[in-house]
Amino acid sequence: MKKLFTKWDFIIILICLCLSVLLFALRPNENGNEAVIRVDGKEYKTVDINGADTDEITVNGVTVVYGGGEIYIKDSSCRDKICVNAGHLSKKGQSAVCAPSRVSVEIKNNGKNAPRAVTG
Amino acid sequence: MPWGDELKTVKKLLPILCVSVISAVFIFSFVKDMYSEKTQYGFACGSEVKVTVFGTKDGEGKAKSAIDEINRLDSIVLSDTLKTSAVFKLNENGEYTDDSGELVSYINECADLISNCGEMTLLSKPISDIWNISGGGSIPSDEELADAVKKADMKNLSVSGNKITLLNGGKMSFGAFGKGTVCEKGVNTLKNSGAKGGIVTVGGTVGVFGKCGKSDPVTVGVRDPFGGAGEYFATVDVNDCYLSTSGDYEKYFEKDGKRYCHIFDATTALPVDSDITSVTVIANGGALSDFLSTAIFILGEDGLTLAEKYNAQCIIVKKDKSVIISKELEGSFKLTDSGFSVSAV
Numbered sequence: 001m002k003k004l005f006t007k008w009d010f011i012i013i014l015i016c017l018c019l020s021v022l023l024f025a026l027r028p029n030e031n032g033n034e035a036v037i038r039v040d041g042k043e044y045k046t047v048d049i050n051g052a053d054t055d056e057i058t059v060n061g062v063t064v065v066y067g068g069g070e071i072y073i074k075d076s077s078c079r080d081k082i083c084v085n086a087g088h089l090s091k092k093g094q095s096a097v098c099a100p101s102r103v104s105v106e107i108k109n110n111g112k113n114a115p116r117a118v119t120g
Numbered sequence: 121m122p123w124g125d126e127l128k129t130v131k132k133l134l135p136i137l138c139v140s141v142i143s144a145v146f147i148f149s150f151v152k153d154m155y156s157e158k159t160q161y162g163f164a165c166g167s168e169v170k171v172t173v174f175g176t177k178d179g180e181g182k183a184k185s186a187i188d189e190i191n192r193l194d195s196i197v198l199s200d201t202l203k204t205s206a207v208f209k210l211n212e213n214g215e216y217t218d219d220s221g222e223l224v225s226y227i228n229e230c231a232d233l234i235s236n237c238g239e240m241t242l243l244s245k246p247i248s249d250i251w252n253i254s255g256g257g258s259i260p261s262d263e264e265l266a267d268a269v270k271k272a273d274m275k276n277l278s279v280s281g282n283k284i285t286l287l288n289g290g291k292m293s294f295g296a297f298g299k300g301t302v303c304e305k306g307v308n309t310l311k312n313s314g315a316k317g318g319i320v321t322v323g324g325t326v327g328v329f330g331k332c333g334k335s336d337p338v339t340v341g342v343r344d345p346f347g348g349a350g351e352y353f354a355t356v357d358v359n360d361c362y363l364s365t366s367g368d369y370e371k372y373f374e375k376d377g378k379r380y381c382h383i384f385d386a387t388t389a390l391p392v393d394s395d396i397t398s399v400t401v402i403a404n405g406g407a408l409s410d411f412l413s414t415a416i417f418i419l420g421e422d423g424l425t426l427a428e429k430y431n432a433q434c435i436i437v438k439k440d441k442s443v444i445i446s447k448e449l450e451g452s453f454k455l456t457d458s459g460f461s462v463s464a465v
C-alpha cells in the first residue's frame with residue numbers, strides 16, 4: 001500500500017502549524033512593563049522600564065528617565081511643569097503629559113480588565 | 121480497490137484544503153484587522169487627545185479627522201492662548217465679529233449653563249491671570265481680587281447677532297468648558313463619519329458613544345485624587361455619555377503649606393477650598409459634564425440638585441476619602457481601592 005502522506009503533505013501541514021504558532025505569538029502582549037513615549041501624537045519610542053540601569057532620552061526639550069521599574073519626566077523646557085509634577089510612574093496606565101512640548105509618556109496597560117480611559 | 125481510490129482523492133485534496141485554510145485565516149485576520157479598533161493621539165486644550173474608533177473601515181483616518189476637527193475648534197475658535205483663535209482676538213480687541221456664528225453658539229450654550237451657577241463665569245481670565253498658576257502662582261492683593269471679580273462679571277459680555285463685545289476689562293476663557301466642548305465635537309465628527317462606536321479623551325474629559333466592540337459597556341477609571349496621573353480608585357461602566365472631573369490636584373501651587381487650586385469662585389476670585397478634592401460627572405453632553413463637575417466642585421453637595429436637573433450622575437470624593445455617588449451609579453460603579461468608603465445619595 002502507498003504511504004498515506006507524501007513529503008509535500010508533511011511540508012504543507014508544517015507550514016500550517018508554523019503559521020498558527022506565528023499568529024499566536026503575534027497576538028497583543030498583555031503584560032506591560034513597557035512604556036511608550038509619544039511625540040506629536042506618534043509613537044517615538046517604546047522602552048522597557050524594568051532595566052537595572054536608568055536611561056535618558058531628550059526630545060522636544062523634554063528629558064525622560066526610565067529604568068528600575070519606573071519612568072518619569074525629569075525636566076522640561078515648558079512653563080507649567082505639569083509634566084514634571086506628574087512624578088515617577090510605575091503602575092500600568094500611569095502617564096505624564098507635556099502638552100506645550102507635545103510629548104507624552106505612558107506605561108502600557110493591555111490587561112483585559114484595564115479601563116479604556118481615565119477621567120480626572 | 122475502492123478504498124484506495126478514496127484515499128487517493130483525499131490525498132489530492134489535502135494540499136488544496138491546507139491552502140484554503142491558510143487563505144481563510146489570512147482573509148479573516150485581514151478583514152478583522154480592517155474593522156478592529158484604531159487609536160490616534162494628538163494635543164488640544166493643553167492636554168493629550170486620544171481617539172479610538174470601533175467597527176468601521178479606515179478607523180485610523182476617521183480618528184485622525186476627529187483629532188483635526190478638535191484641533192481646529194481649539195486653535196481657530198476657543199483657545200485663549202493661541203493667537204489664531206477667535207477668543208484670543210476678542211480678548212485683544214474687546215470685540216469680535218463672528219461670521220461663522222460658531223463662537224456665538226458656544227458662548228450661548230455655556231452662558232445658558234452658567235446662568236444656573238453664579239459662582240462661574242465665561243470671563244474667568246482676569247481671575248486666573250492674577251493667580252498665574254501656570255507660571256508658578258502668586259497670591260494677589262485684596263484690591264486685585266476685587267478688581268478681578270468686577271472684570272469677570274458675566275454682565276461684561278454682550279452678544280448681539282454675530283457681534284461679541286467685552287466691557288470693563290472682561291476677558292474670555294473657555295477654561296472650564298473647553299475640553300468638554302471639543303470632546304463633544306470629536307464624538308460628533310466620528311458619529312458623522314459612520315463609525316459604530318468611539319471613545320474620545322481630551323485630558324480628563326471622556327466621551328463614549330455607540331458600540332465599542334468587546335469593550336462594551338466601556339469601563340472608565342475615576343482618577344485617584346491622592347495618587348499620580350493615570351491612577352484610579354474606582355471604575356464605572358458606561359455607554360453613550362460624557363465624563364468630566366474637576367479636582368484640586370492637577371493644577372495648583374502651594375505656599376506656606378496651603379494649596380491654591382485652579383478652580384475659582386467668580387464671586388470672590390478665590391480658589392475653591394472645601395472638604396471636596398474631586399468631582400466626577402457623567403452627563404449626556406461634553407460642555408454639560410464639564411460645567412457640572414466644576415459647578416459641583418464649587419457648590420459642594422448643594423450642587424447635587426443641578427446634577428438632578430440635567431439628569432446627570434456624580435461621584436464626589438472628599439478629602440477624608442469618603443465618596444458620595446448618585447444612586448443611579450450603584451451597580452456600574454466599582455471601587456478598586458479599598459481605602460475609600462462609598463455611600464449613595
Ligand SMILES: [Zn+2]
Binds near residue numbers: 081082083097099101
Ligand atoms: Zn511640561
